[in-house]
């Protein structure tokens with residue numbers, strides 16, 4: 001494949017020539033995205049938050065490897081949340097747990113704007129935000145064995161069978177994530193989509209890198225860390241049942 005064959009649209013993140021060379025070697029060019037950028041409009045406050053607060057809480061996606069110790073100025077436990085939505089629960093979690101550092105990755109800019117505002121209101125020094133496809137960040141920018149916990153709460157369910165290929169939680173991504181978790185690092189997932197829950201359980205139970213911590217290798221009790229999210233609230237109104245999954249890296 002030559003450079004001319006690579007359209008910007010298919011690249012996971014804004015590309016420099018160096019990224020491009022890296023990307024050519026990767027399968028990620030063919031990756032099917034787990035999201036569609038439906039940019040609902042940002043409020044003025046969210047736009048202002050991007051302009052004024054990104055330099056404080058945001059990390060620009062690019063080719064450089066992330067160095068958590070440099071980012072947070074210390075070596076603390078590190079938690080990654082993928083797809084934080086409006087970030088309310090992530091901000092509350094970070095505020096309640098100041099000894100731990102939190103990285104949040106999301107593609108929905110209004111949600112990120114919301115979290116920027118919450119982060120400054122709560123004066124969080126232990127939270128940083130990336131606006132990018134988490135699959136690309138995990139693959140290219142996260143160092144190996146750096147995460148104490150990975151949390152994915154209510155990944156987009158993509159309920160139609162023809163869209164299942166878009167689901168974030170696929171065996172290849174779970175293997176990639178395992179390489180970024182510390183030994184005994186946790187993977188917490190919650191979903192209110194019944195067949196997605198079952199397929200995640202089956203796929204992680206058969207993944208050699210992950211060990212199910214729940215009794216009988218089934219679903220887990222709700223973890224204490226997981227606060228009510230906006231998407232969960234919506235599910236509750238619709239009468240959905242939530243399933244939690246809790247694994248540790250072997």
Ligand SMILES: C[S@@+](CC[C@H](N)C(=O)[O-])C[C@H]1O[C@@H](n2cnc3c(N)ncnc32)[C@H](O)[C@@H]1O
Pocket residue numbers: 034035082083084085086105106107108111132133134135153154155156157168229230231232
């Ligand atoms: C159903 S929402 C749930 C949001 C939030 N966790 C909650 O419970 O309210 C899923 C979120 O994941 C985000 N998302 C999906 N794929 C992503 C990806 N590859 N990288 C980053 N964020 C992603 C979407 O933009 C969306 O905000």
